[in-house]
Amino acid sequence: MNHTAQLTVFGGAGEHGRACFHLQTKSLSLLLDCGAKKSGGGEYPLLSPGKIAGLCAVFLSHAHEDHAMAIPLLYKLGYRGKVWATRATMQKLPQYFSAWEQYAGGHGSLPYERRHIAQIRFACMEDTVSPGNWTELFPGLSVLWGKSGHTLGAIWLMLDMEGKCIFFSGDMSTEGRLLAADAPLARTTPAGSAASAEPVCDLAIVEAAYGPDDEDQQAKLTRLAQSARFILTKQGWLLLPVPFIGRGQDLLVWASESFPQTLLLAEEDLVVTLQQMLACPEWLRPGAAAAINRVLTSPSLRVIQNARERKKAMSGQPGGIILTGDGMLQTTAARWYYRQIQNHADSGVIFTGHLAAGSPGYRLWNSPAKSAAGCKVDVTHYKVHQGLNDVRQLLQRLPSRHAVFFHTGKAAADALCRTLSPECAGSLHSLIPGDTLNF
Template sequence: MQLDIWGGAGEHGRSSYLLHNDRIGVLLDCGVKKTGAGQYPLVDPNVIPRLNAVFLSHAHEDHSMALPLLYKHGYRGVVWTTRATAQQLDTYFASWKKYVRGQSAELPYGDEDVKAIRFAYLEDAGASGEWIDAAPHVKVCWGRSGHLVGSVWMMLELGDGGPACRFGGDRCRLRHGRRGAAGPAGTDWRKLPLRFPPSGAGRTCSSGRGNGGSAVAAGPSGAGSCEWLGADLGRARRADGARSGMAERGRADAAARSLDNRLAAGSFGQRLLDEPESEGGCSVEAIRYKVHQGVTDVRRMLRAFGSRQSVPVHTGRSATDALCAALAAEGFAGLHSLGPGEALRF
């Protein structure tokens, strides 16, 4: 078995990992790096048409926005993910396209490649913790990762009796916000784009229901964590202060739009957070919720799973080197600090 790093290890962004043996190959995530006009995974156009399956852990751009490249280069299979993740991607694609054009550049794929993406839903094929036949000789087991609405971790087996490989997908330890991470049953998450701007850039909000129902907001509150905000909405306004007409129209997306994007000073969302009573009598609760792992979480996961080989990802090479060295000094073995273009055979 071999793991090829197409991106995401030794750096923050463009997560993409090719897991393969002599007969079977699957891709885990296919994202971008928000540097200049965007950096894309080191995809191999000769490999892409032969992929047996593609898996997407969650909707964040650094895990998802290069998926159309796969279809441009001949992939004709499905992308396995959750329904909530798939429903968020239209918003992310529009945002990424706007960003790239703002850099006076063009996307390396067309709208037709975005439209070509076909999804298969993990929760439709099997419950969390069950093994699913994703493709011939490809099995996957999944569970909620707690990182984002719809986000999941996955375990994969390629071939009969092959080693099980676990992909964390920005897993975080589920404490508070377990319902928020999965989402209320029946929620249409296309109406709820959740984005995490850089630390200090402000909060991001999205609603859970309209008609005077619940809202969910997420935004950074420090390194590796964010704030979840739950509110019971009596009425809503758009961020510019104009009436949204949510109560009159009774539409779920009205509340979503009223709480979408960053919370500018003086906006409805900021007032809701600071003075909920001023906006019609909302009850508001903010909960600290970790969205990325720290060294304590990594240590706990290594002990829980006892993996023979592990590749820490999603941070710079020097930080990864330091992490591996520190954990090795504690007695942990089989840790590998890798970067784009490198591979691990096991």
């Protein structure tokens, strides 16, 4: 059989981080995301300079570091085309580039310079086509996009590359508290039609961060609330380290609604992003704006801007909930909060997302001493990615001849393939960086 398209994994499959996928058809070459991984001083995609020179386009699903922080490296390697992204993603990227420079600089150096960031040429998705509508970007390349629900500005993509239909999920979440998510549609499955048992995509590149975990959001929130209540009833401090964009805003609203009388300390960057969401109503679920306004006007909320306010807010208080804008305890502020409570048996830290190997959060969670006298340490994921049932439903909606899982470890991807293969008409693939797939 003669194949006319090829996927090359530059990063992201079989691992967490550095998502980067190269697609090649007879005369078109493009890239989906170009991220870095927080490991050591940073790990970057296995970019091929020869392929970079021939790219016609780069698509960016969202601004998170594991999807975007290697984009300047493309320009260092000679790319001069555009990066297609939403306006919200474009607006957030400078903040992420600045934070990544600090991180990488603290561990060595960046593989690119600031001038390469300045060279990035953006094309705004909304200025070209509205979500849910196909448009031709180049001869032989058409695109459709929709909101993925993962973070402000995050999208999924459907591509028609010279007759090959390709779906890229980006990072997806349909169970978030604030952000809307659009149901993916292929050209052959218009809105309102029933899902087809026959393949409608040639290739689906599907985020599956939670692997075989099939627990839904409500079950996770129930466990999180139980753990929080155990700490708060003893007048302890509950530290929730969260990313400053995405999961952090959801959990800030959740904490305020679940414990409305409890003192709530939130770092300023979390609250600023929450305020910014009000200016983007098209990205929000119904009722989300009202929920955000209730939090912002809550008498229990204290917005922390600096070290002096941090110390004052905790001084003499019987306890409360702290949200700090780093999910792995890597920032100075996050580590300061932890030091204040680490020896208090009635207080606790709950991590709600991925902990990169070697990060302070990872070391704390895996420390043999974490169960000794001192604050409690636990992990309860808040879903901003897909688990087993989410992936199953997506593949049922978009039957594909080939599906590749990413944003999860190799063992978890293998488990997904074993579980879902009997249910799928197409082939499921567990790949690693450097692998290729003809389709």
